[in-house]
Amino acid sequence: MRAKRVLVAYGSKHGATAGIADEIGRTLRDDGFDADVLPADTVTDVSGYEGVVLGGALYGGRWNGKARKCARRNAEQLRGRPVWLFSSGPVDSSAEQHEIPPVRGVARRMRQLDAREHVTFGGALTAGNPDLVARAMVRHGKGGDFRDPARIREWAHRIGAELGTTD
Numbered sequence: 001m002r003a004k005r006v007l008v009a010y011g012s013k014h015g016a017t018a019g020i021a022d023e024i025g026r027t028l029r030d031d032g033f034d035a036d037v038l039p040a041d042t043v044t045d046v047s048g049y050e051g052v053v054l055g056g057a058l059y060g061g062r063w064n065g066k067a068r069k070c071a072r073r074n075a076e077q078l079r080g081r082p083v084w085l086f087s088s089g090p091v092d093s094s095a096e097q098h099e100i101p102p103v104r105g106v107a108r109r110m111r112q113l114d115a116r117e118h119v120t121f122g123g124a125l126t127a128g129n130p131d132l133v134a135r136a137m138v139r140h141g142k143g144g145d146f147r148d149p150a151r152i153r154e155w156a157h158r159i160g161a162e163l164g165t166t167d
Helices: 016-030 065-073 104-113 130-140 149-163
Strands: 005-011 034-039 051-059 083-088 117-121
Touching (some): 005 065
């Protein structure tokens, strides 16, 4: 028996969403899956995967353009397989305090793709981009890393349980 193939694709501008995607991929691999983690703008064919996780950072209430275009470009193939969506963005603890519903555009994509679930994870504004952190601190008083690795791994384990590990 072979391990099921799962694609974890992400649209990330400053790297925080890529980090979430890496954590999901690592967890799925630990659970026995053959998981590929790829930037959403490089994904042109999902036919070789038994499941797809697609995530995007949120900016101004919109999902990252690379994630949106990936969903649109692969819509026909995505509708034929299990799909999960995630967003990252709040740079405060709100994503850990309560469930944050998908923004309107992501909710629309969920319906179009018949996605199984969506979750919003906290984002990160860290020293890796000091200008961005400084602007965010001045404008919103926010900054830091609000990604919760344990919550991300828990969600990835649930995805793995739904998919089952082998054919």
